[in-house]
Amino acid sequence: MTPSRQEEQRGNLGEAIKEAAWEQIAEAGASSLSLRAIGRALGITAPAIYNYYEDRDALVTALVIDAFNSFGDRQLAARDEFPGPGQELERLRATGLAYRQWALDHPHRYLLIFGNPVPGYQPPMQELLPVMMRSLSALTGCISELHALGRIDLTAIPRPLCEPGNRFFAMLEPADDEARAVYALAMLIWSRVHGQVSLEITGQLPPFPGNGAALYEFELDSIARQFILPN
Amino acid sequence: MTPSRQEEQRGNLGEAIKEAAWEQIAEAGASSLSLRAIGRALGITAPAIYNYYEDRDALVTALVIDAFNSFGDRQLAARDEFPGPGQELERLRATGLAYRQWALDHPHRYLLIFGNPVPGYQPPMQELLPVMMRSLSALTGCISELHALGRIDLTAIPRPLCEPGNRFFAMLEPADDEARAVYALAMLIWSRVHGQVSLEITGQLPPFPGNGAALYEFELDSIARQFILPN
DNA sequence: CAGTGTATATTTACACTGTAAACTTAAAAT
DNA sequence: ATTTTAAGTTTACAGTGTAAATATACACTG
Incomplete structure (x- = not known):
């Protein structure tokens, strides 16, 4: 007598549910x-x-956390491809390229964490903030490094207001002016790459040469030229 | 005997359905x-x-068309606030500011036309392309004008590939190299403002001074400084 | 070992959803 | 006056999330 699917999955049904959910989302x-x-x-x-999950929202939250971890892993791995001193610009560019590549590899995960909120789903920020901050730490780390080397001028960058109720309040509250400027520049760079990537994966941009990378690499160059001082 | 709601609405039920749909979407x-x-x-x-509508998708399409027209009206009105020769830069900036303001006024309309696709909804491009092109014509018009005045250098802008099956194929196919470069720059500028605006209205950006406009105006200035030659 | 408790499933049920089909009704056209 | 047509209704079906009650099987305890 063949074991039922139910018996096969016993013990890791929670994970199997997430896998099945990803398959369904991918379709x-x-x-x-x-x-x-x-x-x-x-x-x-x-x-x-x-x-295994209190309701549909709890399952979505588990998926969001998985997606953030997958995204964060790639961001940090890309950054660590150029670990040496003097490779700060390469590090930044590598994280930028990895951002788009991860989104192209996992468009639905990308839209799940950075796109429209799922209808009726209120993300529990207390749970999500750690994985969110980790996934953004590759970018903010690169900016901090370059700033410490005197290669970024933060004076002209607008500072975010630190108002409670905002998604990033817990992140901004303990930060000093310099750290807030680093975050602001990270948000600015993030919004640029997000703009292109989200339009690209939703099919709202025409294709560009180099597997669509031409316009994106133009933007990465624009970012470097505008914000990073040479040497 | 009071007339039923049904009798009140008779004759313009099609419009009333859309209005009720917008109210529901806003909530x-x-x-x-x-x-x-x-x-x-x-x-x-x-x-x-x-x-009145063949199915749910047809209603969504009608809503999308209305949203594009509302968006396009605001874009063109903003452009026409500075109609004179010599005001090309002000025109561009006004359309940029109007872009964000319309999104803040109608976040759900914005997400409907520029955000994640509605699940299962395939937009009929043949119907939508005219209103899409009209709504983007304010931006592409400003770029064309400035280019004609010799104030934009398009040589470094990557050209989009013109492949059938893409959303913008019907738009790109008849365009020459210069027009394609104009479109590409428009897409690039669009992706920048879309990046910030979409993150802002989905609550993924912290608030910035000036009703959140500080970071956005920084971006508009960045765009002007990078692409528009002075004089 | 017998018995109980707990975890994990199922069944049933309820209130929703879009939409197809058949039916009713009232107005317009011949 | 009769017929046609438009625009509603009712009914029905297959799908959804999820609450409540029920069954089952395993683990622990007396």
Whole structure:
């Protein structure tokens, strides 16, 4: 007698549910995620999922955290490709290129964490902030390094207001003026790469030479030229 | 005997359906749009909507077209605030500021036309391309003007590939190299403002001074300094 | 070993969703 | 006056998330 799918999966059903969810998201997008369809794929019924995730939102949160970790891993790995002193610019560029490549590799994960919020889903920031900050630390780290080397002039960068209720309050509150300027520049660079990448993966940009990279590399060069002093 | 809501609406139910849909979208976002809830709000049953829109997608398309027209109206109005010769830079900046302001005024409309695709919705480009091109014409017009005045150097701008199947194929196909470079620069500028605006209205950017405009105006200045030659 | 407790599933049920089909009603056209 | 047509309704079906009650099987305890 062959073991049922249910018995095969026993013990790691929580992970199997996430895997099935990713497969479903890869096919039809993040917001058409069906617990019943996940159950069908795993040979269980939909309410069984409630033993592993409190509700649909909790499952989405688990997926978001996984996505942030996957994204953060790539960001940090790209940064560490150029670990030496004197390679600060290469580090920054590598994280920039990795940003787009990860998004192209996992467009639905990208949209899940950086796109429109899933309807009705309120992200629990307390849970997400650590993985968010880790994933952005590659960029902010590069900026900090370059600033410490005197190669970035932060005086003209607008400072963010530090108002409670904002998504990044817990991140900005303990930061001094310099750190806030670093964050602001990171946000500015992030918004540029996000603009292109989000339009590209949603098919709203025409294709460019070099697997679509020409316009993106133009932007990376623009960022370096505008903000990073030579030498 | 008071006239039923049904009788009140008769004759312009098609418009009333769209209005109810916008109200619903303003409350819960674009993808949680319910035909039955629209019917409830109007005192009709859901299947009656099928007399005005073939299905849910057709209603979404009508909403998208309305949103593009509203957006385009504001873009063109902003451009026309500085109609004189010699005001080309002010025109460009006014369209840039109007871009953000319209998004802040109508965040759900913005996300509907420029954000994640609504799950399962395939936009009919043949219908949408005219209103899309009109709404982008304020920006492309400003760039063309400035280029004609010798104030933009397009040589370094990457040219888009013109491949069928892309969203903008019908727009790029008849354009010559110069027009394609204008489009490419427009896409680049668009991706920058879209990056900031989309992050801002989804609450992923911290607030900045001047009603959040400080970082955005910094970007508009960056665009002008990088691409527009003085005089 | 017997019995109990707990974890994990299922079944059932409810309130939603889009939409297809058949039916009713009222106005317009011949 | 009769027929046609438009624009509603009711009914029905297949799907959704999820709450509540129920069944089952394993682990621990007396």
